[in-house]
Amino acid sequence: MMNTTKRHDGTAAVDRGDARLRVLIVQEAMGGCGRHVADLIAGLDHSRFDVTLLYGTGRVDAYFRSRIAQLQQCANLIGCDDLCREIDPVRDLRAFIETVRVIRRVRPDIVHCHSTKGGVIGRAAAWLCRVPAVFYTPHAYAFQSPQVKSWKRHLYVAVELILARVATTRTLNVSAGERREALKHRLGRPDRFHVVINGLADVTLPHKAVIRERLGLPQHVPIVGVVARLVDQKCPMTAVRIARRLIAHDAHVHVAFVGSGPLESEVRAFCAENGIEHNVHFLGERDDADLIVGAFDVSLLCSLYEGLPYSLIESIRAGVPIAASAVTGNEDVVREGVNGWTFPVEDVDAGAAAVERLLVDPPQADDVRKDFSTRFRIENMLTDITEQYELVQDKAVRHESMRYGSASSSFTTVATWNKTRFATETGEQ
Numbered sequence: 001m002m003n004t005t006k007r008h009d010g011t012a013a014v015d016r017g018d019a020r021l022r023v024l025i026v027q028e029a030m031g032g033c034g035r036h037v038a039d040l041i042a043g044l045d046h047s048r049f050d051v052t053l054l055y056g057t058g059r060v061d062a063y064f065r066s067r068i069a070q071l072q073q074c075a076n077l078i079g080c081d082d083l084c085r086e087i088d089p090v091r092d093l094r095a096f097i098e099t100v101r102v103i104r105r106v107r108p109d110i111v112h113c114h115s116t117k118g119g120v121i122g123r124a125a126a127w128l129c130r131v132p133a134v135f136y137t138p139h140a141y142a143f144q145s146p147q148v149k150s151w152k153r154h155l156y157v158a159v160e161l162i163l164a165r166v167a168t169t170r171t172l173n174v175s176a177g178e179r180r181e182a183l184k185h186r187l188g189r190p191d192r193f194h195v196v197i198n199g200l201a202d203v204t205l206p207h208k209a210v211i212r213e214r215l216g217l218p219q220h221v222p223i224v225g226v227v228a229r230l231v232d233q234k235c236p237m238t239a240v241r242i243a244r245r246l247i248a249h250d251a252h253v254h255v256a257f258v259g260s261g262p263l264e265s266e267v268r269a270f271c272a273e274n275g276i277e278h279n280v281h282f283l284g285e286r287d288d289a290d291l292i293v294g295a296f297d298v299s300l301l302c303s304l305y306e307g308l309p310y311s312l313i314e315s316i317r318a319g320v321p322i323a324a325s326a327v328t329g330n331e332d333v334v335r336e337g338v339n340g341w342t343f344p345v346e347d348v349d350a351g352a353a354a355v356e357r358l359l360v361d362p363p364q365a366d367d368v369r370k371d372f373s374t375r376f377r378i379e380n381m382l383t384d385i386t387e388q389y390e391l392v393q394d395k396a397v398r399h400e401s402m403r404y405g406s407a408s409s410s411f412t413t414v415a416t417w418n419k420t421r422f423a424t425e426t427g428e429q
Contacts, residue, residue, distance in 0.1 A: 020050040021389060024108035026099060026122030028056040028083045029115035031229060031311045033139040034064040036174070036198055037114055040068075041075045043382040049376040049389065051075040052106050054099060056083035056118070066287035069298030073429040078102060086119055092121065099125040109133065110389055112172075122158060127167035136164070137172045137196075140307035141181055144239075144328060146345075147232060147304065157185050164188040172388060177328035191314035194388065197332075198308045199381035203291070204374075205318055210401040211295040217281060222359050223254045225296030225320070227289050227311040228303070235325070237344050238302040240267050240280070245352035245375045247279050253359075255300075258292065294318040297336030298358045304345060306330055317372045323354040333376075339368045 023044075027037050041051055053071065057079040071077060082095040099121055103111065112135040113122035119136045126134045141146065143156040164171060164187040171193045173179040187193075204221025205211070212219055213272045224246065228234035236257070243255040257267065257280070264282070271277040286292065290310070293299060299315035299322050313333060315322050322340030324330040334340045341357060343350035 014104060018050060020048055022050045022108045023052070023110045023112060023389065024103060024104060024106050025051065025053045025112050025114065026055075026083075026125075027053065027114040028059070028085060028118040028121075030059045030061045030064050030141060032198070032307065033115050033137075034061065035310050036137070036139065038064060038067045038071060038336045039069050039159075039199075039201075039378060039386060040382070043378060044074075044386065046074050048386075052078065052102070052108070054078045054080055054083070054094075054102050054122075056085075057081050058084045059296075062285045062287040063289070070321075076106075076413055081123065083117065092117075096121050096125055100129060103129045103131065110135065110392065112137070115139050116156075120163065123163045123167040127163075132390075133169045134167060135170055135172055135388065136168050137174060138178065138182075138307065139174060139327065140178065141185075141307055142180055143185070144305040145233065160245060161185070161187050164192065167191070169392060170194055170388060172385065173307075174198050175306075175329050175332040177332050178307050181328060196381055196384040196388070197376060198310060198313060199376050199378035200290070200310070200313055200317055200372075201378045202317065205291060205294040208294055215281075215283060215292060215295060217256060217295055218254060221254055222250075222297045223256055223295060224298045224300050224355055225256050225258060225293060225315075226300050226302075227258040227293060227314070228301060229259045230257070230263040230267060232263070233304055234259075234261075235302040235304050235346065236261075236263050236267050237270065238325075238348060238351065239300055240270050240301070241348045242289055242300065242351040242355065243280055244270075244274050244276055245348060246355060247276050249352075249356065251279070254279050254281065256281040256283055256296065258283045258286060264304045279360045286343070290314040293320055296320050297362070298323055298355050299329060299340075300355060301325065302346070302351065303327055303330060308332055313372065314378045316368050316376070319369045321358045321363050323351060323358060325351070335371060337363070339371045361410075 025037060041053060044051060053075050080095055080098050081272050082091040084091055103125055108131060110133045111122055111126040111131045113119040114137050123134055123136060139235055143153045173193055173195050176195050179195050182193050183190060209219055217223060226239045230236045246253045271280045293314050299320050301309060301312060301324040303325050305327050308329045312322050313325060316339050322334050325345045326342040327345060331342060334342050341354040343354045
């Protein structure tokens with residue numbers, strides 16, 4: 001609990017009896033982003049870090065909901081209804097104002113923003129409030145999507161470039177491929193982008209037969225699992241077309257979709273129209289998707305773009321080989337012939353061939369798991385992020401009179417700075 005005193009301007013100043021670094025995490029997206037944030041909050045050393053989470057409530061999924069009680073034990077959670085994915089000027093302004101208010105109340109030493117919308121609103125608010133250190137984890141840049149129109153892609157790049165250069169201490173990319181995307185678009189100097197690979201804790205999974213029995217899946221047949229939200233980014237229509245091809249070649253093959261989303265009705269309709277509904281199972285949105293992956297013989301992911309998908313890490317942790325589209329993030333997990341194969345985006349023939357290759361000649365489960373043990377342990381992720389946070393500790397000197405002024409005073413400061421810069425550049429006084 002923070003103790004506060006009144007400053008000369010009437011706003012609250014913090015009694016720095018607590019020597020911990022105060023971290024405010026701003027998060028809009030869920031899915032892998034929510035998993036990353038939940039693992040980060042739970043895994044930080046709370047004798048060294050005092051954590052507050054400001055999160056968007058609109059897309060809370062089953063997994064994140066299942067962890068809220070745990071997170072409330074080690075962090076202060078603040079839900080924000082207006083922190084949403086869609087571009088909505090009114091709601092975005094309200095979310096920005098709320099973020100500024102939270103920053104002024106929490107007075108963080110570090111703001112760590114996650115996902116595109118969280119990154120835009122959180123970094124802009126942190127810049128306005130002059131937070132000493134601002135980190136950003138994109139979990140895939142919005143401009144990576146091939147479905148984004150050209151003008152919108154240029155807009156996304158411009159926004160990321162401005163915020164990366166003026167409002168970000170360091171970007172913590174979840175994969176080397178994501179970092180390459182940032183540097184390809186010249187978002188900033190290479191030393192401002194650091195790779196922190198997503199990690200998972202090791203677990204002991206039930207036997208495949210036990211998991212299948214619990215899920216009502218058939219025994220003694222090959223099952224291909226698709227663990228993904230049924231949204232455009234994950235391209236579930238490519239996955240179900242691959243399923244049709246697999247079932248046409250071998251009627252014993254089954255495919256299980258784990259996840260829900262707006263495209264579910266379209267995927268179900270495709271199955272019915274093509275007579276494969278008895279071989280395709282819809283398990284819905286679950287909070288134990290990371291555990292049931294052990295029921296599968298192959299994991300299939302057909303994403304159009306990624307940051308670093310947890311579903312693939314969960315697969316290799318379970319010793320299940322992967323067939324995945326050849327995009328950033330997927331390519332950072334799949335090692336050709338070691339733990340799986342990649343195929344061109346939306347290429348149904350190549351995707352089906354990759355799955356069949358793994359069904360006929362699968363790599364040894366121990367070899368697949370070994371790849372998890374060497375690259376994707378949560379201990380590595382937590383150590384890397386902790387080191388990044390502590391690098392800025394010396395810079396987080398608490399000059400309270402210089403930070404977290406009222407919103408009006410902050411706007412006045414910005415206006416004065418802009419006026420001074422204009423006069424300098426034009427020679428006008």
